[in-house]
Amino acid sequence: MEEFDVLYFGAIAVATVIIVILDIASLSLGKLIDDTPDGRELRGENVKRDGSMSSPRLASRIFTLVLSTLFIIGVMVLVLANGSKVMMIAGGVLMFAVLLFAATIVVFELMIYNTMRERIKNTGVS
DSSP states (O other), X not given: OHHHHHHXXXXXXXXXXHHHHHHHHXXXXXXXHHXXXXXXXXXXXXXXXXXXXXXXXXXXXXXXXXXXXXHHHHHHHHHTTTTOHHHHHHHHHHHHHHHHHHXXXXXXXXXXXXXXXXXXXXXXXX
């Protein structure tokens, strides 16, 4: 049983490191996307950006907070399962789902940033 516990907590530690890396990447990409000029700014219009919910920086923060909370809940369910197979499965599935969703967010933000960067390169603005 002790060997299982070591593997079990090792997997939780690895998943935690991965989610922290994905959260940092998501926050960084949200800041990069928010700081990249959009089409109106590239045309020379004087545009004041607002800090609304649609801001990439704020949206990244909100998603990171929600996903980190769900991940912590999944870890707690997994650790406090007390041998219940259903609770162990539920905690593991929640952790895995959060990891996949965080990875999807990072890939989506990378695609958005790449598209914005290509648009800047094609307009000739540095």
